[in-house]
Amino acid sequence: MTVRPADAEDAVGGVLPRWVALPESVEEVAAVLRACAARDLAVVPAGGGTKLHWGLPPERCDVLLDLCCLNEILEHAAGDLVVRAQAGVTMDALAAALAGEGQELALDVPFSEGATVGGTLATATAGPRAFRYGTARDLLIGVTVVLPDGTVARSGGKVVKNVAGYDLGKLFTGSHGTLGVIAEATFRLHPLPAARRWVSAEVAAAELPGLAAALAAAQAEPSAAEVDRPEPDAPPVLSVLVEGAAADSRAAAVRELIGGGEVTDAPPPWWGLITRDEVLVEVRFPATGLAAVLEAAARAGLALRGSVLAGRVWLEAWRPVGGDELAATVAGLRRRVEAAGGRVSVTAAPPCAGLDRWGQVSGLPLMRRVKERFDPGRRMSPGRFVGGM
């Protein structure tokens, strides 16, 4: 295992670690965490680093645990539609290996390269196809985690149908490295569809909620519908994906439903991607909240892109935003979105005093108790997540 002194490029949200450790096995991850526990060193796990600046900066960071060397696909049981991979495997490498067997992990990543299995799980990013296939928590069927004291624990397994014991995978998915380290993950897979077609058209913002409702109920069963609105005043572009043996006829049905559009066999270039994340806001909402979300985003002057059927969009700032302005913008956004049954959380933003990143979190006292049990020494990514956890 390599341990090297950190340099400026290893900073996490502006906080410079002292060392970077590059373990090559689960045992070595455990050894690093045990050593850190013995010396009360704070640890931040990292995969490809694409989302390392998300969340609040850590209160302290002594060791950056770089999982890039845990990059093996351990088992691909094609006949069982299951894959087990180490945390540092990139999502691209995984997709390439699975495609060789005509299969895929139906989990979209918002960056074109570098994102790893571990980072995708730790941040619970989801993309367009969440509408049809669910998110990481739905596709993860087993996990190996290393606790802050070096304990290696597994839950779930490699069968899809399994209800034995607590599902630690759910708990660690989206925990932003604050409970321990995700070392290995087992996912359920899907066969690659026979064909994919995208139907894309510019639509009037006022018509979008009605179209989204019609698409959600459509018997053509779209797998995803994404909207891109890079300029707050521009009309949004709607793009709808259909998959399967009868993709052409279903694409035609979708085209009719949205009143025209171009049918392609590749996605539009912006499909499912985050392009600017210096300031990034995630909005979740029930279907009937879409109109309010569109209006709130336009008022806030933010670019909008995301899954109108899955009820989850990203808002990006298309120009530099000052601290006070951002705090006020988020507060205004939250007021409108919460009134429509949605939630607003700030995924990434420069440190800024008056900004409430998370809004209200109903189970916060319970979450704190979970954090205390798993990480009583507050050594895992301290302070990065909800409620200062």
Place this chain on the structure above:
Amino acid sequence: METLTAALRSVLPRDAVITDPVRLRTYECDGLTYHRATPGVVVLPATAEQVARVVRLCNDFGVPFVARGSGTGLSGGALPREDGVLIVTSKMRAILEIDLPNRRAVVEPGVTNLAITEAVREQGYYYAPDPSSQQVCSIGGNVAENSGGAHCLKYGFTVNHVEACEIVTPDGDLVTLDRMDPGYDLLGAFIGSEGTLGVATKITVRLSRAPEAVTTVLAAFESIEQGGQAVSAIIGAGIVPAAIEMMDALAIEAAEAAVACSYPAGAGAVLIVELDGPAAEVERQFARLRELCAGAFELRVAADAAERAAIWKGRKSAFAAVGRISPAYIVQDGVVPRTALPGVLAAIDRLSAEHGIRVANVFHAGDGNLHPLVLFDDAEPGAGERAEAVSGAILDLCIEHGGSITGEHGVGVDKARYMPRMFSAADLDTMQLVRCAFDPRGLANPGKVFPTPRLCGEVPGVRKGVHPLVESGKAEQF
């Protein structure tokens, strides 16, 4: 218990507290009748606030509590405690809200699984997870057990269809766990925790839109091996059916005796395959399915809803039906990777022959979820023990092949002792961290899921002698 009962009467309506010994016996077991215990007291709260009051009183008195829905569980998850309170949710049976534009419904925990579908069927929606007991099982119980059913293969489990739960924590606090909230996925941890992390009092479920087309096919094979090959071929061809179910000759015999389902005579195995989705898609998949089932000596396609129901009838009644061919039986629930099915089925055959115990196989073939029905005559000395031995050996087979000791029935009290065979001590200790965060006093359904409960705060690996929870009679050690 008497002072607690008096306190319960002070916070609940008069008829909501049961202490009459005869009435208490109604609740002495759930669907797993092998384990029985008369509850100390039974309460029938009508509101979440009443559940919270009961749980707070249990805390005040240091008394354990167990929640129970319809009592259809098959692992003893709702087995009461003689020294505890049984909270029965059968009065909490309101569908509070149906919100079709957002494709969700908000229901109380005592609502039956099928009632949700019935409430929205005419509008073209349904609730996807469908355990075989869906006519009676409660949604609260489904949440506790993360129950599945035949359509899990394509549509997932309860956890994939629940958006939010209001729960009473083991401290007696009312807390909402919502998928939309930022933070840890406590909802995901709660679902399937078998009542050990609290009691669900309000559940927001996702509704699914009914598919445009459904094609249900019954394929009869001469042998179970041929049926198994067809399953592999279907999955290998990239088809994910809504369900693939298999029954062997003995299970077919039982179903015929019970419901006269008229499956093809002489079948060594039948396969039920259901395809659903856009009509054009289903049509193409069905054409392919015909080719893949070329080894079948008969292929029946349901022409309408009535024929579809007839095909499913034999399968859905199989568990109860074996009562027609055996005085007693154990319903086992284990999972293996689908590709391991042929080997495991052959090994079950060998076990059956060795022990002189018949085993009927009914299973969710698509996801490797076996439900072997281990048949025995309880009047025959030693037969029960041999059946237990076969049943346990089947679970060992599942673990050996990288599977699970339960796919949908839960661990409950029945399989707690198998947990250490599937998980290491470190795995179980880590799960206890979750338990301790929710339930530091160990009052929520103690003795279920985990074989050797750890006191919260106890350092793993240093305990000596009898566990205090065991000593006080609050837990059993296997």
